[in-house]
Amino acid sequence: MPDVSEPVDSPDGSVEFDHRPTTDQSFENALAKARDGTRLTVDDAVELLTTGTDRDGIDHYRKERVLEAADRRRAEVVGDEVTFVANLNNNVTTACNTGCLFCNFKDRSEQFRSEYQADHGGFTKTPAESREIVRDAVDRGIYEVCSVSGLHPGFALDEEHREILEASDRGDLNYRSPAEYDTDPATYCEQISAMNVGGVHVHSMTPEEAYHARRGTDWTYEEVFRRLKDAGLDSVPGTAAEILVDEVRDVICPGKIDTGEWIEAMEAAAAVGLDTTSTMMYGHVENERHRALHLQRIRDLQDRTGAITEFVPLSFVHEETPLYERGMVEGGASRDEDELLVAVARLFLDNVEHIQSSWVKYGDAQGLKLLNCGADDFMGTILSEEITKRAGGDYGEFRSFQEYADMITAIGRTPVERSTDYEQRRAVDPDADVLGPTLGPRADGTPLLE
Numbered sequence: 001m002p003d004v005s006e007p008v009d010s011p012d013g014s015v016e017f018d019h020r021p022t023t024d025q026s027f028e029n030a031l032a033k034a035r036d037g038t039r040l041t042v043d044d045a046v047e048l049l050t051t052g053t054d055r056d057g058i059d060h061y062r063k064e065r066v067l068e069a070a071d072r073r074r075a076e077v078v079g080d081e082v083t084f085v086a087n088l089n090n091n092v093t094t095a096c097n098t099g100c101l102f103c104n105f106k107d108r109s110e111q112f113r114s115e116y117q118a119d120h121g122g123f124t125k126t127p128a129e130s131r132e133i134v135r136d137a138v139d140r141g142i143y144e145v146c147s148v149s150g151l152h153p154g155f156a157l158d159e160e161h162r163e164i165l166e167a168s169d170r171g172d173l174n175y176r177s178p179a180e181y182d183t184d185p186a187t188y189c190e191q192i193s194a195m196n197v198g199g200v201h202v203h204s205m206t207p208e209e210a211y212h213a214r215r216g217t218d219w220t221y222e223e224v225f226r227r228l229k230d231a232g233l234d235s236v237p238g239t240a241a242e243i244l245v246d247e248v249r250d251v252i253c254p255g256k257i258d259t260g261e262w263i264e265a266m267e268a269a270a271a272v273g274l275d276t277t278s279t280m281m282y283g284h285v286e287n288e289r290h291r292a293l294h295l296q297r298i299r300d301l302q303d304r305t306g307a308i309t310e311f312v313p314l315s316f317v318h319e320e321t322p323l324y325e326r327g328m329v330e331g332g333a334s335r336d337e338d339e340l341l342v343a344v345a346r347l348f349l350d351n352v353e354h355i356q357s358s359w360v361k362y363g364d365a366q367g368l369k370l371l372n373c374g375a376d377d378f379m380g381t382i383l384s385e386e387i388t389k390r391a392g393g394d395y396g397e398f399r400s401f402q403e404y405a406d407m408i409t410a411i412g413r414t415p416v417e418r419s420t421d422y423e424q425r426r427a428v429d430p431d432a433d434v435l436g437p438t439l440g441p442r443a444d445g446t447p448l449l450e
Contacts, residue, residue: 284323
């Protein structure tokens with residue numbers, strides 16, 4: 001469903017949207033439907049996310065009832081297991097000039113050019129460097145490498161794409177020859193091939209990156225993902241979704257693809273046989289109706305493709321981002337909002353089995369709390385994590401199997417190592433003398449880090 005509404009500035013400089021969190025539904029009716037397992041509407045979701053539009057603020061008694069319903073649904077759908085994956089983040093480059101106001105991960109790509117002499121603090125890895133990093137992590141026992149990168153102007157899909165971009169005289173393609181940069185990022189296919197080491201699962205190429213990988217051509221997203229799959233891509237992260245309502249995207253990421261393009265790319269990935277994930281980055285300028293509409297678009301997408309393995313709520317980390325520095329937001333989502341978002345996602349997304357709680361975004365204590373609000377997955381080990389750290393996140397960059405076992409058993413749940421697609425699973429014994437991964441292609445049960 002296209003979104004044609006436009007945001008407008010109010011007299012005090014804030015943004016006013018056409019979509020507003022008001023409904024003719026009642027909280028009690030929405031909660032009754034959720035408890036009964038009736039498929040929820042957008043208005044139902046708005047009532048649950050707000051704990052009732054008939055009252056201002058969060059009603060904590062009502063909130064607890066929503067959380068209880070979601071936790072019960074979680075137990076019915078996936079039981080008491082809490083899953084996690086042994087993985088590595090290998091982001092290839094921070095070079096980007098998309099200008100998203102919620103992000104401080106990118107560095108302006110102009111600063112990466114050889115003629116720029118000052119230090120910019122960013123990085124670009126060659127395929128050889130990516131291969132070395134992933135090979136070492138595979139030897140340590142990881143199952144998955146996840147790679148999400150900035151939109152480096154020197155990136156092309158493959159050599160055929162490079163030739164097309166080099167021959168083009170269009171000025172709107174965000175392309176510069178790699179020769180202009182100190183480090184050549186090579187092509188997307190070369191980077192994917194380099195990370196495809198020893199049977200590791202390669203999870204990469206967001207819809208935004210796929211758009212970048214077809215610019216200047218008439219190639220479909222299916223053609224792009226087919227070439228990437230041939231290079232070794234195994235699944236696609238559904239990031240760059242932010243909020244799938246264009247009046248919000250027009251404010252926070254006007255340089256990014258719109259909702260329709262994101263959905264088209266995800267459908268194409270599924271069509272060529274790639275599993276996908278889905279995300280929502282919330283807690284900035286959007287309201288509860290935007291969040292509900294986003295959930296509806298994820299659910300509709302899953303109805304059509306069946307390819308989404310998990311939903312990942314990402315609470316906005318506001319420090320050191322342009323939205324915060326420009327006074328457009330005063331902070332991120334509250335803990336109440338985090339808990340309600342996870343709970344309503346569990347109740348609304350009746351066709352997505354797994355809901356993730358991010359210890360990177362929420363920290364250990366709140367991350368564990370969210371596992372009692374409807375979530376059942378606790379991310380991965382993440383041997384490297386740059387995105388949240390560069391946006392001001394306070395939490396760690398690595399999680400050991402021992403830490404996972406201790407935390408998950410402390411809340412009375414069962415820690416389970418999983419594969420990316422959740423098809424392979426192994427219960428972890430918290431009392432074992434040594435705890436490490438066993439599902440990775442070279443995993444032998446020893447800890448990832450000594």
